[in-house]
Amino acid sequence: RKEVEQDPGPFNVPEGATVAFNCTYSNSASQSFFWYRQDCRKEPKLLMSVYSSGNEDGRFTAQLNRASQYISLLIRDSKLSDSATYLCVVNVQDDKIIFGKGTRLHILP
């Protein structure tokens, strides 16, 4: 099993719809989880941390399922500007962090 796995997509979603994607991780001892967003030819930028109890930031909701070892990101009322690649980030040991390959999201007008 890869350390961090994501569905590469692309997810093609109409504007205003809700979309969700998951990321699985292999190390049960992982403690830190994040979602990053990367626009074409740009560096990744932090979207949100993922907390054990789940957390929400506006239209974005992140959740952690430790039993099944995955994190999820849900985007409500999607906007054209949400089109990007979404990367999950997991610490696999101590401070070593691994990025998933990313899920491409296209919001369609």
Next chain:
Amino acid sequence: GAGVSQSPSNKVTEKGKDVELRCDPISGHTALYWYRQSLGQGLEFLIYFQGNSAPDKSGLPSDRFSAERTGGSVSTLTIQRTQQEDSAVYLCASSLPVSNYGYTFGSGTRLTVV
């Protein structure tokens, strides 16, 4: 500084030459990470530093790659005898000792080996 600074932003080099890529992290960030990203691909972990030491060098692709960090600040990634497959964007990120606040990336160095 205000953000993570990487230099040069672009580098074109001839096959077989050595290159040095520099990363200047955010002041106070003790952890520093190097990744590379080939066109259309995900981020490939290379190495990370905690202070000046590198607990995990397992991501370095070959012995042509090396990295160092001095004074707990600036880091240099050196690629010797560059090959065309080394062409990629090399990204550096830094974070506080406790990683709960995430990692801040520089804008990367785009390396092209011709």
